[in-house]
Amino acid sequence: MKKLNQKLVLEAKIDYLKNKQTTDFYNLKEQYHQTIESFTTINLIKNSFESILKAPNLKANLLNQALNFGVSFITKNAINTNSENPIQGIIGKIIRFALKKISRNKSSKKD
Missing domain, CATH: 1.20.5 (Single alpha-helices involved in coiled-coils or other helix-helix interfaces)
Known part of the structure; x- marks a missing residue:
């Protein structure tokens, strides 16, 4: 069984x-x-x-990239740092430095 x-x-x-x-x-x-x-x-x-x-902060990232692109365009094309006039070249380099510093500070504060 x-x-x-x-x-x-x-x-x-x-x-x-x-x-x-x-x-x-x-x-x-x-x-x-x-x-x-x-x-x-x-x-x-x-x-x-x-x-x-x-993705988080997509709009802020796009805005930062557009701002950086605009600053880069202005500093390379609108401000002539390769001028024959040395004073204009120095002023252009100072403006480029200041604009890059400002754009980096704004992007780091938003992150």
């Missing part, structure tokens, strides 16, 4: 493990398909843009 009971318990455990294996395989297959879908080119680009847009 004991052998019959042990046989029934063993068969029940085997059935349970077979069902568990089938369920686990189905879940693994579903996860595989979801992973393949998430690695498509469109989804990678979309997720990249979403993470960029969710």
Whole structure:
């Protein structure tokens, strides 16, 4: 009688493990398909843009970069530091130094 009971318990455990294996395989297959879908080119680009847009201080960073670009443009193009007049060149270098210092201070205060 004991052998019959042990046989029934063993068969029940085997059935349970077979069902568990089938369920686990189905879940693994579903996860595989979801992973393949998430690695498509469109989804990678979309997720990249979403993470960029969710970045903290995005507006402040863009404003700082625009300010730095403007200061750089002004100092390199509008202020002629390579002038034949040495006084104008010195004044241009001083203005460039001051503008860079101001733009760096503003960007460091916002961070």
